[in-house]
Amino acid sequence: MTAMPAAAALPPSDSGPGAELLPTPDRPGLWVRAVPKLDWPMHPATAEPARAAFACRCGLTRTAIGHIGVAALTADYQGHLTVCPLIPELPCQHCGQPTRARCRGNQGWPAHPECYEAWENRVPEQRRREQQAKAIASRDRQRRNAARLRRDLIRQGYAPDLAAAIASGEIPTTDDDPATS
Structure with a gap:
């Protein structure tokens, strides 16, 4: 992992089409480009390493190249979201105390890790x-x-x-109704 700006650390191939998807402090987020491992080992796409970049509202930007670096950068991004001072605190869904943490990564509802763990581990009964x-x-x-x-x-x-009959969902039918015969 490097602490260079996202556009500078990524190879020139990512400054062409799709470069507008790279995150910046104005457009914060996580960008990952990981080519799937194809069955054909001579395919040119298998030679491309995985790349990732993230930028936060607070100005922190990071990039990584390689599968291990991308995994570490993703974990770093998830960890940063819980401590960034520019991300607003929301009430925890379980205890009501303010938190920046989210259950299930940054996509879930606001919840302290210990509150969510206690909720998830409650008795099946x-x-x-x-x-x-x-x-x-x-x-x-x-x-x-x-x-x-x-x-x-x-x-x-x-x-x-x-x-x-309308409210219950059953309209009564009569015996002389030709539709029912």
Whole structure:
């Protein structure tokens, strides 16, 4: 890993098409170019080393060449996101305290590592109970919505039995209806 600016450390082939994708402090982020290992060993793409660059809002830029360097740079980028002073702190989803850390890398919701680990390692029985409670809450919400729809239909002049059938999702059919014969 080097501490040079992203554009200076990468070979000239990356200053052509696609160079606008390289991160800068104005456009912070992580850029990785890793060619898959092809089955054909003489393919020209297998000779290209993996490359990566990252830039942060605070002005920190790093680059790396090679698979090991790219892996280290990615870990460095993830670590920097938790300590960068320009990234806003958000409340932890578990305890409510401010944090810059994210669960599952930088793509997840705000969570302290110890809070997320405790949440992920909770007892399976507790998870099952939480899922059941969510299912019960969902059914209650569905019942309330159906009751609200039934009430609104009756206010609009529909017959109560028809409003109940519409709200429940089952429209009554008659015996003399040709569609049902």
